[in-house]
């Protein structure tokens with residue numbers, strides 16, 4: 001018997017509400033608070049074994065493809081030309097990789113299913129960046145094309161203050177490298193550090209930032225499809241940015257769902273199960289992200305709790321403490337029916353979001369102004385130190401000459417013996433072998449192997465004491481639980497790292513503006529101590545908190 005359709009061209013059957021199972025109320029118990037210290041490797045499936053060399057066929061002639069050549073090649077879909085990435089520093093005859101010649105590897109920031117992300121310093125401009133290197137070599141041309149798509153997607157996103165900035169990409173020895181702006185960490189890492197629900201001001205700020213970032217994507221007919229706290233990055237000035245565009249699809253008139261993949265099931269919109277890929281799916285994932293960070297709730301990957309959240313039931317034991325305005329926003333984002341779900345434009349037009357946005361603008365402006373004042377003060381202190389040093393030397397020489405002061409027992413060594421070309425991690429980036437363990441993180445100086453040299457941390461400390469304190473992680477998404485002993489050491493280390501007030505700058509690209517001496521300060525905290533101004537160290541992410549509180 002034909003089923004009568006309604007004016008939306010829908011059958012009555014599709015509108016029938018899904019029956020609620022009798023044992024549904026028990027699902028309430030399936031929600032839990034977030035467990036601390038659980039690393040992402042718990043949730044990721046084991047990676048397939050990687051072949052470290054191209055398969056050699058005895059039947060078909062072994063054609064050398066251009067991308068399997070050892071030379072680096074720039075990857076761009078805007079100007080597709082097979083040419084090496086531009087850098088004055090790169091010398092083809094040296095035999096070292098482009099990465100090794102042009103960057104200093106500081107530490108590992110995190111790891112996802114696609115790549116491992118490293119904090120690096122460009123030896124060309126001195127700025128800090130993040131470089132994501134594909135986790136395994138291209139297995140063939142189709143695998144390569146699939147991986148290269150992330151570059152095309154990044155290029156499509158373009159520039160927006162709430163989207164991670166893409167710098168460039170290149171491929172070398174069957175690996176893809178993506179260079180992006182460096183952020184202080186992911187929202188997931190921030191929440192792990194806070195260890196509880198975020199303050200309401202922070203939540204509003206995150207909501208505003210991410211809605212603006214999402215508007216930028218949706219206005220360009222782009223769907224992110226992988227919005228989650230691990231893919232939201234917090235800049236050094238506390239601005240939230242959408243990143244990891246690996247699953248992004250372009251609607252561009254066509255459905256685009258042919259190539260679409262669902263992201264993390266915890267944040268996935270229900271309609272994706274039916275193959276309906278639309279902007280509403282991103283709004284739902286953003287809603288889930290906000291629910292997680294505002295309630296410190298462990299989102300279910302499946303089961304009753306998963307179903308319940310996708311039927312509009314928000315667990316009241318978690319959401320009861322949320323401000324009513326925010327709860328309204330959350331409910332509109334988590335509307336089960338994608339056709340009735342709020343759009344980004346509608347959300348941005350809400351009075352509550354409007355006023356939160358205004359506060360956000362004011363606090364960011366204030367923060368930037370304070371940052372600039374601190375930078376100017378630092379510069380002045382640096383000038384005064386130089387002038388003082390210049391004057392004190394002849395005076396001390398004179399005193400020594402007149403016998404009033406004893407000479408130093410040994411000549412003072414250069415406090416900054418390290419130069420930019422050096423990398424204590426160079427072996428980590430040894431591309432001769434491309435196996436799984438090539439990118440093992442060097443032991444943290446705070447970890448059990450504290451005797452290891454770890455020059456990179458000093459540089460890290462200059463920009464982000466918070467990251468300095470955060471040990472390098474095998475898996476980014478969830479940082480390790482920090483022991484009280486570790487926190488104590490962290491504090492004392494920070495106290496010895498005087499240049500950290502530089503974090504108040506907007507960009508981690510402060511090497512250029514830094515004093516020449518400080519830009520080479522990788523010899524150790526003790527050396528640096530006597531040389532620098534006495535600014536108090538500031539925790540980067542606490543600036544975010546401060547900005548929120550303002």
Ligand SMILES: Nc1ncnc2c1ncn2[C@@H]1O[C@H](COP(=O)(O)OP(=O)(O)OP(=O)(O)O)[C@@H](O)[C@H]1O
Nearest residue numbers: 110111112113114115117130182183186230244476
């Ligand atoms: N620009 C950056 N600044 C700081 N940290 C970063 C940056 N890019 C990545 N990270 C860290 O590395 C982690 C993994 O990065 P990313 O999400 O881009 O990798 P992925 O392999 O594409 O992950 P996924 O499995 O989600 O696809 C992030 O969660 C974050 O902790």
Ligand SMILES: [Mg+2]
Nearest residue numbers: 112230231244
């Ligand atoms: Mg990711």
Ligand SMILES: [Mg+2]
Nearest residue numbers: 112114244246
């Ligand atoms: Mg990804």
